[in-house]
Amino acid sequence: MMGTVILGTGSSLPKRIMTNKDLEVIVDTDDEWIFSRTGIRNRRIGGAGEKTHQIAADAGRKALEMAGILPEELDLVVVGTISSHMLMPSCACFVQKELGAVNAFAYDINAACSGFIYGMDMADKYIRSENQKKILVIGAETLSGRLNWKDRNTCILFGDGAGAAVFGHSNDSTRGVVGSNLHSDGRLWRLLHMHTAPSTNPDLEVPDNPGAHIIMEGREVFKYAVKAMEDSVCALLKQENISMDSIKLFIPHQANIRILKNLLERLQFPEEKVFVNVSDYGNTSAASVPIALDEANRQGLFARGDTILLCSFGGGFTWGASLIKW
Numbered sequence: 001m002m003g004t005v006i007l008g009t010g011s012s013l014p015k016r017i018m019t020n021k022d023l024e025v026i027v028d029t030d031d032e033w034i035f036s037r038t039g040i041r042n043r044r045i046g047g048a049g050e051k052t053h054q055i056a057a058d059a060g061r062k063a064l065e066m067a068g069i070l071p072e073e074l075d076l077v078v079v080g081t082i083s084s085h086m087l088m089p090s091c092a093c094f095v096q097k098e099l100g101a102v103n104a105f106a107y108d109i110n111a112a113c114s115g116f117i118y119g120m121d122m123a124d125k126y127i128r129s130e131n132q133k134k135i136l137v138i139g140a141e142t143l144s145g146r147l148n149w150k151d152r153n154t155c156i157l158f159g160d161g162a163g164a165a166v167f168g169h170s171n172d173s174t175r176g177v178v179g180s181n182l183h184s185d186g187r188l189w190r191l192l193h194m195h196t197a198p199s200t201n202p203d204l205e206v207p208d209n210p211g212a213h214i215i216m217e218g219r220e221v222f223k224y225a226v227k228a229m230e231d232s233v234c235a236l237l238k239q240e241n242i243s244m245d246s247i248k249l250f251i252p253h254q255a256n257i258r259i260l261k262n263l264l265e266r267l268q269f270p271e272e273k274v275f276v277n278v279s280d281y282g283n284t285s286a287a288s289v290p291i292a293l294d295e296a297n298r299q300g301l302f303a304r305g306d307t308i309l310l311c312s313f314g315g316g317f318t319w320g321a322s323l324i325k326w
Helices: 031-038 052-067 091-099 112-129 186-191 218-240 257-267 285-298
Strands: 004-012 016-019 042-045 076-080 105-109 135-142 160-169 176-184 192-194 214-216 247-252 307-314 318-325
Touching (some): 004 052, 031 257, 042 160, 052 076, 052 091, 052 135, 052 160, 052 285, 076 091, 091 105, 091 135, 105 112, 112 135, 112 176, 112 285, 112 318, 135 285, 160 285, 176 218, 186 218, 218 307, 218 318, 247 285
Parallel strands (some): 076 105
Antiparallel strands (some): 004 160, 016 042, 135 160, 176 318, 192 214
16 A cells, blocks of 8 residues: 655756866866766756755655745655755754744654655655655755765765755555665775764774765775665565556666666666756765656656656765656
8 A cells, every 4th residue: 555655856956067177177077088988978066055954855845845845844855965065963954944844843864865765665655554645755965075075086976956855645555655675784884984074082093084074995886886776676566566667767876877878788778767866966865866757757758647756875885776757
């Protein structure tokens, strides 16, 4: 039995566009090298008034407007992020304040690129338990503030942005979140991680902490990411007895074009049924899937009753897939 539906979507992107040409004056790289390896042409970079919670709140407002729901009607605000401007309060608490969602409780999910999919699964379970709840789930990042701009292997990949969806209940049991297949593996954390500020307790110091920026072993991450997402998608389709042919639109995490093409090849999934915007925004981590979902929704690429497949992979490692009957 389903019934947890998306009532509205929204997204927000910083104004500043950083092109591959712009990166040529920062690190030893060029447009052809970046595009041939990643499929990325541009990414957005946050500026004044565009902190993580501010673009998150903007995306949330747009989702609420589409849903026809007032902020004070929300019961919960969840934000998937690894780049909030403060450790405490949570980004979600700041979003709650920005929106005026005075009746909601709020918290963050730290699952890197899988944050929105994890949050969607939580929203579904809350609403299945208490179907009157209305929940705002956001993926938001300003990773431009969490990059080593001298490391061309990472700084070329990531961008800033936010995407949001409002979840509620529908009496139409043929619609809604069908199910999810979620995983994590903390044993592999060294392949993709980010330190925090150095500890002020010398006994708890992390040796050789280079600072709070993304560190990644790209080739190793590639191998794990493609296989993990493939396995998760296949397991979910089998779990829900849904065929690949019945998928109207596939919205994968926009990591880079090589990962996407490799994944589609392994799944034998047609490119014309896949939504891709990595060229315009790069990898926006937790914001990647909800930004793409909102753009596809506003472009009318699916209709009521269509089956939408989402999947992601991020640091932790975290990964998973979700199915929605729109």
